[in-house]
Amino acid sequence: MTEDTLEAPQREKRDRLVLRFAGDSGDGMQLTGNRFTDASAAMGNDLATFPDFPSEIRAPAGTLPGVSSFQVQIADWDILTPGDAPDILIAMNPAALKAHIDDLETGSLLLVNSDAFVERNLEKAGYETNPLEDGSLDSYHLMTAPMEELTKLAVADTGVKGRAMLRSKNFFALGLVSWMFNRPTESVIKWVTNKFGPENVVAKANIAALHAGYNFGITTEEFHHLFDVGAAKLDKGQYTNITGNQAIAWGLIAGAEAAKLPLLYGSYPITPASSILEELAKHKNFGVRTLQVEDEIAAVGVALGGSFAGHLGVTGTSGPGVALKSETISLAFQVELPLVIVNVQRAGPSTGMPTKTEQADLLLVMFGRHGEAPLPIVAPATPAEAFMSAVEACRLAVQYMTPVILMSDGYIANSSEPWRLPDTDEIADMSRPFATADGSEFLPYSRDPETLARPWAIPGTPGLEHRIGGLEHANLTGNVSYDPRNHELMTKLRADKIDRIADSIKPVEVDGPESGELLVVGWGSTFGAIRAGTRNARKAGHSVSHVHIRHLNPFPSNLGEVLSKYDKVMVPELNSGQLALILRAKYLIDVISYPKIQGLPFKAAEISGKVIGILAGTDSEAGQ
Amino acid sequence: MTEDTLEAPQREKRDRLVLRFAGDSGDGMQLTGNRFTDASAAMGNDLATFPDFPSEIRAPAGTLPGVSSFQVQIADWDILTPGDAPDILIAMNPAALKAHIDDLETGSLLLVNSDAFVERNLEKAGYETNPLEDGSLDSYHLMTAPMEELTKLAVADTGVKGRAMLRSKNFFALGLVSWMFNRPTESVIKWVTNKFGPENVVAKANIAALHAGYNFGITTEEFHHLFDVGAAKLDKGQYTNITGNQAIAWGLIAGAEAAKLPLLYGSYPITPASSILEELAKHKNFGVRTLQVEDEIAAVGVALGGSFAGHLGVTGTSGPGVALKSETISLAFQVELPLVIVNVQRAGPSTGMPTKTEQADLLLVMFGRHGEAPLPIVAPATPAEAFMSAVEACRLAVQYMTPVILMSDGYIANSSEPWRLPDTDEIADMSRPFATADGSEFLPYSRDPETLARPWAIPGTPGLEHRIGGLEHANLTGNVSYDPRNHELMTKLRADKIDRIADSIKPVEVDGPESGELLVVGWGSTFGAIRAGTRNARKAGHSVSHVHIRHLNPFPSNLGEVLSKYDKVMVPELNSGQLALILRAKYLIDVISYPKIQGLPFKAAEISGKVIGILAGTDSEAGQ
Amino acid sequence: MTDTKYTRSDFQSDQEVRWCPGCGDYTILASVQNFLATLEKDKHNHVFISGIGCASRFPYYVDTYGMHSIHGRAPAIATGVATANPDLTVWVVSGDGDALSIGGNHLIHTMRRNVNIKMLLFNNQIYGLTKGQYSPTSELGKRTKTSPMGSLDQPFNPTSLAIASEATFVARTIDMDRNHTTKMLQAAYEHDGAALIEIYQNCNVFNDKAFVQLTGREERDTNRINLEAGQPIKFGANQEFAVVVDGNGARIVATADVAEADIHVHNPSNPDPSAAFALSRLSHGPYGPTPIGIFRDVNRPSYGDQVQQQLVEAHAKKGPGNIKDLIRSGGFWTVD
Amino acid sequence: MTDTKYTRSDFQSDQEVRWCPGCGDYTILASVQNFLATLEKDKHNHVFISGIGCASRFPYYVDTYGMHSIHGRAPAIATGVATANPDLTVWVVSGDGDALSIGGNHLIHTMRRNVNIKMLLFNNQIYGLTKGQYSPTSELGKRTKTSPMGSLDQPFNPTSLAIASEATFVARTIDMDRNHTTKMLQAAYEHDGAALIEIYQNCNVFNDKAFVQLTGREERDTNRINLEAGQPIKFGANQEFAVVVDGNGARIVATADVAEADIHVHNPSNPDPSAAFALSRLSHGPYGPTPIGIFRDVNRPSYGDQVQQQLVEAHAKKGPGNIKDLIRSGGFWTVD
């Protein structure tokens, strides 16, 4: 090798690459993955990430349950998912190798921290012999580096001592991988310096390890698999890399602003929703009030109280919390006040698998209230889209005086993707003036002729003193009423109001032919896998289209017509067929349900495989 | 009139009669109705009752919201409902008249307490002129009695003083009505004496008023509309008159006995479920533990704890309470322990109309849990049937190790009907032995090959120490597991277990032709009205049958086949089409939903009217 | 009459009052309406939030803003109202079941947070609306429909519980004593932060005469211990009894048997709540000598004010929020 | 070693313990397992019920019966277990969030009912499992992810709250002091009824050194106030401090400054809880002199026993229940 090649090695161009970092939860894999992602974003790649971590804070080091991983796909075109199988797996210890090796296709790259493959760790991971030596990895392209030893050497002068020296080994790995995939290290260095301060010893150690890893790549012959992924041809604009929970937090702030209301967020921490509260808590200068209260019932209670007083009351949680809030949501529905309820779904039932994703709360939010209490439901398809979904949820709540469900899930919450920054000035004004006294009798349950929304008269307004409550009340006056006909009327009015929302929402858009053999219908976080899977199938010559529903109640008004244009309809869901059930009931179509209940997102290949199977008639599994 | 006719007046024989007692909530109408009912029951009539009262403890005297009523139908054949329109309305004051007169058909009898028609009361009821005098009641057969005056005279010697004297006026009315309809007064006297003691002045006053009313009938010419309803030709056996809540309480005791388990009932008072707790609290000698705890969440918690410890844990509530219990029910489902949840539905949403009936919690109990958590649902059709429904719920809970929902409603809860006493010895033994150590490894999530129930190993059993919990757990061992395939497997196993219940339940039975133009499908308390309505329509020559579903999840296995045999299917429900939605989704049949959301039960005539309309094609309203 | 801005009728809504005739709730309603009429505060700046129960019907009858919410949750909803708009006076009306049974958790948390709400706890020691089951303040052994052999649950002492929940204002009064009720309302109104007033309220239908020892002509003088700030605690028709507080708690003595200096001088604003707690233990319900008045009244910044203060500080430090900057705060890149 | 029936390993389940290395939970687990091994009680008669949180993983690691339930509800579920079978020893393991935030209501009601459960409240003053938000025992002003400008919520004092909830047994101990923990476990175990032990537990990941003033070599002697029944309360390396309780509450004095007779003699079985409450106010968290030991230990029949007793009485009075009679009890008629 000449110096020249060292400086500018030959790199194979790829249009996309999937990397998976895996290690102990103490090894900093999430951080490593995120730094790599940011560097790639800055290079203009399109990308999508999938963090996957255990629910224990720090599960015992070296064990399988303790493994934490972070997958990222980078591409020079607009990809839709973090990728099905990794092109390279970076394994920091035997447990990480064991937990992930089955996902790796033959011939793929495998980069291993060889120092961790000592007897104790092998035993903890359940290896009887050392896989680095016993030939079991022969079908992969195995590369090893003694990362611990090299890290120790690298940080020796930085002032970090003893076992703490090893903490930087993830930066060593990051450096090495950065070299392999031609990522600049500047953004990482900047981040470390910002986080710890330039003089901090930890910062110094991390930077030293990073350099060491990078240089190790340059100087070591073994690492000749060098790839490069060019910038994606994304739409013009400014981009940031964003996770779903961040997008929801920011979207709520933007929604409140567009509604000209202060935001009051009541919550009780719960995985994977807590980071919305944590993000919002940082933005008090926007006038955002975050109330961490005693439980989920109090959380929705304070949000409802906030709305009564003229704020935009929002509460966020996950499935167990939604269950607890049900009674209060029913009250909010009955008193017809704005309220947004964010459900970041996780795998259930009960505590289930809190750090894993699932979509099994759809019927809960649709039907899980006593009495007739339909609610609008909005569901983003991707992390970036969650911003505008949150804005939309705020719009519906304020414009229609109703609680609104915003359905996200653990996958959207934690994954990230580049988000083309919207021009926030263009978010439509969605404020609705509070009622004021005009001399005539105030009727708290009179209605806007178009939206059927009732007036919002907030305490403190002279002359509009009135009482609302959970008992059934007379139309217009709101006085308590047990009149049978009135109850029927009010029940219908409340339902009609929700149905009318269909007039103000976008019709569904079809990706693929407007009619044909098969339509795949999805909702929520399955978007990327379904879009990629159906496109792949279409490229392979199959007649398949994709519709993704963002409004789950009411449905966009063209949905029924669209469904009717295809011979078959298939609904992939991370549950046992909940949207399928609703579509069947509503449109009497023999929808084929494709359930996956593993706490994991769909892979694009699963979708295309299913599509092809159905079209070939080899997959005869009908609905339900 | 000779003395002879006085003693044995000519009475018109009727096969059925509907009486409605209406008065102020302080007037004791429920008591009056119940005494009349008991006397009729003792005479062998078939009967059905419908109590209807305000939610205030004592709403302001004389006002419309304060009116309380009690309707009873008595018959000499096996009637199914308390009747559509009353043949006689007994109105104790102007408000009672006003609230009920519209239900009275022209020519019907109207018995009025004329003393109450004074200006103050007329005004409170919103009458501008006295209806007894202004001719507005001319189309009815009006009879009046100065009941207050006569009651005062009658009780003068009993020691009751002042306004308290008037309290017996309902007994005066009861005496008069007893004479008109040939009911014996002995059972009333016995009841009064038992309740207050023979020497009690209130007892004496009531009895004196009762006699006075009876004698007033005998001696006054005005009351010449004398009717008699003979004994019904009911099946042989012993009968008692029973309300739904009583039947549930007794059924739970019987169910626990058949399961050879102590009953532990955890509850928090709520209308209309409280009287189950109150009834069970009386029967501690059966070993029944009733725990009134701090809220509904604690109530289901103690019941679940009871089940863990080897009792039959049961919790009872109404819709708002079910909403609150949702999270714990999900836990019970996940740990697979027996638990019965009784939902006595009331009109919602939110607090709604707590004393009114509705069936709008079906989708809540079916789907209102986060994650995939299907539960069996059992629903009695009548008050008497509730006894065996409760037994059945206990059977499913114990045999399948699962929470079970028992769905009742306010109408079943408070209405009564004669119940042919079962031979309780014939209730099948449904006990399931607790697990005991047998030397082999104990696997808490191994399963019975037939029912898929897991073993029930209760604390205190040597050698079977184990831990259960709400996190997803590995098949067989129950150890916490995040394995994707295991999660899918466990989700399926839990669902399959519930589906298998279909093998052990009765197929639905068709009343009417086995195939034809129209099938009416109902569930719960609408039974009587649907059965009577469809029979009436059939008598009038229409092709209509009736199926009533007692197991709402899983459905009886012949349901799909039965549905397919009719051109049309119509589902009347006291909600906006909840069962209809499920049938549509499951069987893809264009079910016609017939919703009624007034807090009132269906009338038979409403059902037959709808049936005839659909068959005539004049009612084109299709489902949804 | 002084020329107040309002009269009682300004606070009477057009809804017919629907409690049982003779219910203590009527008296409390009158006291509250009359009290509100004495204030300068505009009526549209009062809000009444209640749960479910007979007591909780209260907001319907007061012509201010109001919400009749759901069982037990009024303190949470009121927290939202009070935090959103600290200019409002937020009243919570609740029963012993509503506040202490299903709503117990919200009560204790609202107290420790010192949310600026005025909580009127109508304690009738029974569940009224659901027709007479025992409540968390019902006496041991009470026979009701759900406790036919007698209740087994040791009742709460609401004042003890509130004091231990870090409450800054805790008082007790009696429905029938309208003057005293008014004084307590005034003090609670003036208190900045959470104020709890336990009001002994007669339910003449399901638990009649529960408070007769404090209201009966013959009993009341012997049993009513008036707490007055700065005063030595004496009671009885002739002040013949006194209260002493020491390392064993509070106890009643004959005034004659102790030195005046040993009689406990009531200090509701003592930062240490121990003496207030000790006084709350003198009775465990209205069954003998029972303290009436303000147990505790101390200052601590209210929750709503502090929340507001953090917004102001954040604003001062970071400037007004700008959504354009916010969405760029994590770094961004440009594609052109 | 004495020949006990069990050793610690009999109480170790086969599940790998998954707390963070260095977590105080390990120490408590060892203390509990060792303690259980000293008992004659069969291991199958112990039940551990927990909620959700790091602490609540506890049951998985103890080889007895157990249920890892849902957040906050363990006391309710445990009430069911204890009432169904009074022969079991029912332990509840809970965190400060689990027990005092979402579960606060069940906690206070379980205490007043005196349900026979032994509640171990692992107080680390933080939400561990959800990664470091402030809890109901976090100090005012604490900065966490959800309180970046400092927490505004006055924390609960769990011992005060339990005492005011009519608890019959209330104690406090420290994870690291295994001997003391064992003594508290023993006393709670022997107590008939509800027993609450607050255990200061270090969360070295999210709230490290929260208890250093009580555990640090240099600080502990000055700050740890040992409560011993029948003993005058003195503390400090040389007993140089003492506690006095009077009408103003409890306070710390120099031993030299008071007469021995004025030093408060600790009596946890005083029927009046006022002194125990006063002692609980000496500290409001582990931030200076803090009482450790048994605050309160009094007798009241336990809930489970009383429920059982009513069944026995009903049985004695009415005979065994007969379902045939029951369904005829409302009167019946015969059709033949």
Ligand SMILES: Cc1ncc(C[n+]2csc(CCOP(=O)(O)OP(=O)(O)O)c2C)c(N)n1
């Ligand atoms: C979730 C829920 N549970 C139970 C009820 C039934 N409920 C209504 S009021 C009440 C208790 C009433 O007692 P209290 O709070 O003391 O008020 P009071 O009627 O005595 O004034 C109960 C149990 C309900 N409405 N909602």
Ligand SMILES: Cc1ncc(C[n+]2csc(CCOP(=O)(O)OP(=O)(O)O)c2C)c(N)n1
């Ligand atoms: C209904 C519900 N709400 C919220 C959560 C999330 N959650 C789990 S544990 C916990 C608090 C943990 O703190 P603590 O009880 O103090 O226990 P620790 O982890 O500190 O031992 C929370 C909020 C949940 N699992 N369920």
Ligand code: SF4
């Ligand atoms: S039941 Fe009792 S508390 Fe309720 S309104 Fe009647 S008297 Fe008052």
Ligand code: SF4
């Ligand atoms: S987060 Fe804290 S409490 Fe939880 S296991 Fe780790 S150190 Fe222990």
Ligand SMILES: [Mg+2]
């Ligand atoms: Mg009450």
Ligand SMILES: [Mg+2]
């Ligand atoms: Mg904690």
